[in-house]
Every structure is written in C-alpha cells, then in structure tokens.
Amino acid sequence: MTDAQETAADTALRTTGGGPPDDDVPANGLPIPLLEPREGIPPVVETEDALAEVIAAFAAGSGPVAVDAERASGYRYGQRAYLVQLRREGAGTALVDPVGCPDLSGLGEALAGTEWILHAATQDLPCLRDIGMLPTSLFDTELAGRLAGFPRVGLGAMVESVLGYALEKGHSAVDWSTRPLPEPWLRYAALDVELLVDLRDALEKELDRQGKLEWARQEFDAIASAPPAPPRKDPWRRTSGMHKVRRRRQMAVVRELWTARDKVAQRRDVSPGKVLSDAAIVEAALAVPVNVAALTALPGFGNRTGRRQLEQWQAAVDRARALPESELPQPGQQVAGPPPPRAWADKDPVAAARLAAARAAVSALAEELNLPQENLITPDTVRRVCWEPPSPGTPDTVAAALTGYGARPWQVELVTPLLVKALAASA
Numbered sequence: 001m002t003d004a005q006e007t008a009a010d011t012a013l014r015t016t017g018g019g020p021p022d023d024d025v026p027a028n029g030l031p032i033p034l035l036e037p038r039e040g041i042p043p044v045v046e047t048e049d050a051l052a053e054v055i056a057a058f059a060a061g062s063g064p065v066a067v068d069a070e071r072a073s074g075y076r077y078g079q080r081a082y083l084v085q086l087r088r089e090g091a092g093t094a095l096v097d098p099v100g101c102p103d104l105s106g107l108g109e110a111l112a113g114t115e116w117i118l119h120a121a122t123q124d125l126p127c128l129r130d131i132g133m134l135p136t137s138l139f140d141t142e143l144a145g146r147l148a149g150f151p152r153v154g155l156g157a158m159v160e161s162v163l164g165y166a167l168e169k170g171h172s173a174v175d176w177s178t179r180p181l182p183e184p185w186l187r188y189a190a191l192d193v194e195l196l197v198d199l200r201d202a203l204e205k206e207l208d209r210q211g212k213l214e215w216a217r218q219e220f221d222a223i224a225s226a227p228p229a230p231p232r233k234d235p236w237r238r239t240s241g242m243h244k245v246r247r248r249r250q251m252a253v254v255r256e257l258w259t260a261r262d263k264v265a266q267r268r269d270v271s272p273g274k275v276l277s278d279a280a281i282v283e284a285a286l287a288v289p290v291n292v293a294a295l296t297a298l299p300g301f302g303n304r305t306g307r308r309q310l311e312q313w314q315a316a317v318d319r320a321r322a323l324p325e326s327e328l329p330q331p332g333q334q335v336a337g338p339p340p341p342r343a344w345a346d347k348d349p350v351a352a353a354r355l356a357a358a359r360a361a362v363s364a365l366a367e368e369l370n371l372p373q374e375n376l377i378t379p380d381t382v383r384r385v386c387w388e389p390p391s392p393g394t395p396d397t398v399a400a401a402l403t404g405y406g407a408r409p410w411q412v413e414l415v416t417p418l419l420v421k422a423l424a425a426s427a
Contacts, residue, residue, distance in 0.1 A: 032164060034166060034195070079127050111133075117138070125223070242282070249320065257317065
C-alpha cells in the first residue's frame with residue numbers, strides 16, 4: 001500500500017457511489033467497480049428553467065465543487081464543451097448541456113469564491129471559459145498526483161490507487177456532440193465527478209504529509225490566474241510530418257492547403273483531420289502537383305475524393321506555386337528564446353556545459369523529491385537561464401530571472417542554488 005493509499009484509508013469516503021460499504025470490500029485487494037452514481041443518472045439540463053434550478057441548488061451547496069467537461073475532439077472543429085458535469089455536497093450531480101444552455105455565466109457566478117476540483121485543469125478551462133465558467137480557486141487532482149510522485153496520474157488510475165475504486169473509462173473518446181447522448185455515456189460522465197471531492201481530500205493529506213501542499217497551492221493559483229493562451233503564430237507549421245518539408249515553395253503549399261482545410265472544417269464544424277489528413281498535405285507539398293490528375297495520384301487524394309474537392313485542393317497548391325519568392329515562408333523560423341539544445345555545442349560550447357550541469361542537478365533533485373523534472377522547473381526555463389545567464393550569477397539575479405520566466409516561489413527557492421552552482425562551474 002502506498003503512502004497515499006494509507007492516507008486515503010484514514011479518510012471516510014463521503015461518496016461511495018455504486019460500490020459496497022467498507023465491510024464488503026473484497027479481501028483480494030482488487031478495486032471495487034464503480035457502476036452507478038449514488039443518486040442515479042441525473043437528467044440532462046437543456047433548458048433555461050432547468051439551469052436556473054441547478055444554479056440555485058449549487059449556490060446553496062457546501063464545500064468545493066467537482067467539475068468536468070466533455071469535448072468532441074477528433075469529431076468537431078475547435079474544442080468547445082458538449083457536456084459539463086458538476087457535483088457538490090448538498091446539490092448532488094448535474095449534467096449540463098452547453099448546446100441547449102450556451103451561456104453558463106450564471107452558474108459560474110453562483111460558484112464564485114468556491115474551490116473547483118478538476119482533473120487536468122488546463123485541458124478543460126479553455127472550453128469552460130468560453131461558456132462563462134472560470135474558477136477563482138481550484139484544486140487539480142492530476143497535478144496533485146504528479147507532485148505527490150504517483151507514477152500514473154490519469155483519473156482512473158488515481159481513483160483506483162488512492163481510493164480503491166475502478167472507473168469505467170470506455171467512453172472517453174466518443175463523439176460528445178451526439179444528441180441525444182446515450183445513457184451509458186451519461187453514466188460515465190456522472191461517475192467522472194462522483195469521487196473527485198474524496199480524491200482531492202486524500203491527495204491534500206498526502207501532499208501535506210510530504211511537505212508539498214504549499215507547492216501545490218502555488219501551482220493551482222498560477223493555473224487559476226493564468227490569462228487565456230494567445231493564438232498560435234503560423235499554426236500550419238505544426239502540421240504532422242512538417243520536418244520532411246525543406247523547400248520554401250513546399251512550405252507555401254503546406255500553408256495554403258492547411259488554410260483552405262481549416263476554412264472548410266470551420267464551415268462544416270468537423271475536425272480538420274476529417275476534411276484532409278496532415279499526411280496528405282505533406283505529400284502534396286513534397287510533390288507540388290501541377291494539375292488535378294497529378295494530385296489524384298498522391299496518397300490521401302484517391303478515388304474517394306470528389307472532383308470538386310480535388311479542384312479545391314489543387315487551387316490551393318496553384319496559389320502556392322504562383323507566389324513570388326519574396327512571399328514564400330521562411331524555413332525554420334526560430335521562436336523567441338534559445339536554439340534547440342542539440343545545436344548548443346556548436347553555437348556556444350560554454351552554454352552547452354552550463355545546460356548539462358543544470359540538467360544533471362535538476363534531475364537529481366527531482367528524483368530526490370519524487371516528482372517529475374518538468375514540475376520542479378520547466379525545461380524551457382532552464383534553457384533560457386543557461387543560454388543567457390544573468391550577470392553576475394548571484395542567487396538574487398538567478399532568482400529574479402526564474403521569477404521573470406514564470407517560476408513559482410517554491411520552484412525559485414529550490415532551483416536557484418542549483419543554477420547558481422551550474423553557472424559558476426561552467427564559468
């Protein structure tokens with residue numbers, strides 16, 4: 001039994017769901033299947049009147065609120081929420097349909113000042129923000145698991161290892177834009193928030209036992225206060241297989257095809273990959289076909305592609321072929337910051353030595369603290385400090401640099417001595 005499991009065992013579960021009571025726990029130590037929400041599957045909230053009742057119930061509830069959202073990634077354009085699940089003491093569980101109730105700002109206001117419990121919060125917060133829900137305080141059970149040193153931090157794995165229950169995870173990748181939502185999917189959605197409060201309580205005790213609770217609180221505050229991510233510059237550069245595309249004209253083909261595909265996908269509200277695959281875009285870029293016949297011969301543009309679609313894609317290729325040299329994209333445009341680490345030895349051997357020393361020190365401390373290196377300090381932050389170190393490399397200047405790159409106080413306190421030493425050794 002892990003330390004976290006012992007902590008959980010000392011905590012009386014408030015939500016046992018469909019599992020048996022404690023005296024019926026199997027002697028073989030296997031997890032208890034969680035088959036049904038405690039109060040059954042709640043009706044889906046699809047009208048403003050029903051939403052008003054949920055808002056009143058959750059405003060009158062007590063304690064933190066468990067929140068989850070389901071998207072239709074791989075099926076629909078964008079990352080909008082198609083179901084929002086909530087659970088709170090005194091209010092039970094609610095399943096809210098953002099299609100029927102697109103504005104949930106009233107619900108968000110009713111929960112203002114309440115701690116939200118989410119699993120992998122950064123995945124759900126953008127789509128929740130779009131419908132008017134944003135926490136001022138949160139507890140991320142996935143991040144808590146990482147900081148506590150759990151090897152597997154998926155919700156199912158965490159519920160099983162910490163609380164001893166088995167969640168059915170068979171519907172995680174279904175098309176949540178389907179209407180009406182099938183009952184098994186709704187059961188799965190309700191169970192996702194059934195034990196989040198208990199998981200939060202057990203993890204809080206475990207983090208406190210390890211002396212990491214304040215670290216977690218700083219991380220949670222940083223997530224809750226983070227602004228929306230800015231739009232990506234040149235998102236077409238993230239096309240899978242882009243590393244094969246070397247010439248500027250070929251890059252222009254990727255850009256034109258990606259842009260044309262995105263417009264079609266947005267108009268049809270389908271995942272871009274269902275309109276045209278990344279692999280097909282790269283094949284067209286490498287070949288730069290001169291007509292529809294040549295395009296049709298390429299993988300991804302076969303017989304199942306209609307003539308009108310083929311002409312649409314060929315038109316995009318033709319636009320790239322017609323561009324003057326001055327308008328072609330530049331290859332390998334470097335984002336702000338240091339170059340890739342593999343290039344450091346040639347560009348700046350002293351910086352490469354700094355980075356090697358810093359990485360070794362961070363890795364050793366992360367292992368000692370039993371948490372992932374990237375949670376101790378982000379690799380990008382280490383690279384930036386090592387590429388352009390503050391001068392002089394004193395604890396104060398290094399700490400200021402780390403803070404400027406977004407490191408939290410607990411990270412600054414732990415990592416500053418390591419980087420000071422690494423910078424001094426290389427000098």
